[in-house]
Amino acid sequence: MSSQIGVITFPGSNGDQDSFDAFALNLGVPTRMVDYREADLSGLAAIVLPGGFSYGDHLRCGAIARFAPAMESLKSFADAGGPVLGLCNGFQVLTEAHLLPGALLRNESLRFHCRWVDIRVETTRTAWTHEVTHGEVLKLPVAHGEGAYFADEETLDKLEANDQIVFRYCEPGGTVTPDANFNGSLRSIAGVCNERGNVVGMMPHPERASDPMLGTTDGLKILSSALEYLNVGV
Amino acid sequence: MPKAGVNDPEGEAIRGGLLSLGYESVQRVRAGKHYRLRVLAPAADAARSTAEDMATRLLSNPVIQTFVIESVTQAEEA
Numbered sequence: 053m054s055s056q057i058g059v060i061t062f063p064g065s066n067g068d069q070d071s072f073d074a075f076a077l078n079l080g081v082p083t084r085m086v087d088y089r090e091a092d093l094s095g096l097a098a099i100v101l102p103g104g105f106s107y108g109d110h111l112r113c114g115a116i117a118r119f120a121p122a123m124e125s126l127k128s129f130a131d132a133g134g135p136v137l138g139l140c141n142g143f144q145v146l147t148e149a150h151l152l153p154g155a156l157l158r159n160e161s162l163r164f165h166c167r168w169v170d171i172r173v174e175t176t177r178t179a180w181t182h183e184v185t186h187g188e189v190l191k192l193p194v195a196h197g198e199g200a201y202f203a204d205e206e207t208l209d210k211l212e213a214n215d216q217i218v219f220r221y222c223e224p225g226g227t228v229t230p231d232a233n234f235n236g237s238l239r240s241i242a243g244v245c246n247e248r249g250n251v252v253g254m255m256p257h258p259e260r261a262s263d264p265m266l267g268t269t270d271g272l273k274i275l276s277s278a279l280e281y282l283n284v285g286v
Numbered sequence: 287m288p289k290a291g292v293n294d295p296e297g298e299a300i301r302g303g304l305l306s307l308g309y310e311s312v313q314r315v316r317a318g319k320h321y322r323l324r325v326l327a328p329a330a331d332a333a334r335s336t337a338e339d340m341a342t343r344l345l346s347n348p349v350i351q352t353f354v355i356e357s358v359t360q361a362e363e364a
Contacts, residue, residue, distance in 0.1 A: 148347065154349060204291070
């Protein structure tokens with residue numbers, strides 16, 4: 053199996069180079085930038101949808117990106133069990149593409165939040181949480197205006213029952229409180245996965261916490277989890 | 287429009303503005319988006335049906351939004 057990581061760049065992506073650097077430089081694994089017009093994703097072991105403002109966030113965040121040729125192929129890749137990670141705008145794209153349940157709404161405060169947050173790992177069964185422990189607290193940055201997770205009550209209950217809630221906003225000590233839920237996400241949800249656990253979306257940016265120079269390397273645990281999942285080693 | 291039960295901070299902020307202007311009777315504001323489409327179709331019904339399809343598949347996100355198609359008027363294509 054190929055160990056190459058693919059980072060898809062859409063018009064308006066701005067976290068693509070950060071994601072590339074995190075894998076290529078900080079983890080030292082073969083990584084390739086994938087243009088959104090590319091339909092052939094063969095040879096990729098895992099795919100990252102980076103943060104940013106794909107298509108200028110027009111219509112709704114992530115709504116237009118799902119029509120890109122690369123997204124069609126990504127859907128087949130995900131259906132076949134390939135690990136996919138959506139970061140921030142990438143998470144929004146995955147919900148709009150129906151690869152993940154729910155939607156991301158405008159932050160409750162109506163403000164764009166650019167800050168450090170603490171998130172608690174709620175499940176380690178996903179492709180992207182193999183290297184963290186249940187209940188572990190990760191310190192990661194967020195930068196978004198529309199990150200309030202929403203799904204109807206029935207879907208939220210289903211997510212809990214199926215162990216699909218991957219991260220929750222919490223206090224540094226790990227307690228989930230209304231105060232820590234800075235953007236107004238339902239049930240403090242910071243990240244979810246599909247039923248199978250190979251597709252994960254999250255609002256915080258692990259790629260921006262992947263080098264000691266950036267303040268923390270907590271994000272590396274998430275990024276390298278897929279490598280372990282694929283047994284390609286780091 | 288945001289579905290019932292979907293938090294709409296934008297609508298709330300607008301309501302705050304209206305209250306500041308003295309419109310104390312405003313109980314609730316829900317903010318949505320409005321699109322005007324020109325659709326080439328053999329009849330109004332067909333255009334409406336196309337618009338419904340487009341609204342369901344792209345213009346709205348059924349997870350968080352509802353939509354209404356307000357009116358379909360027939361016009362000569364310029």
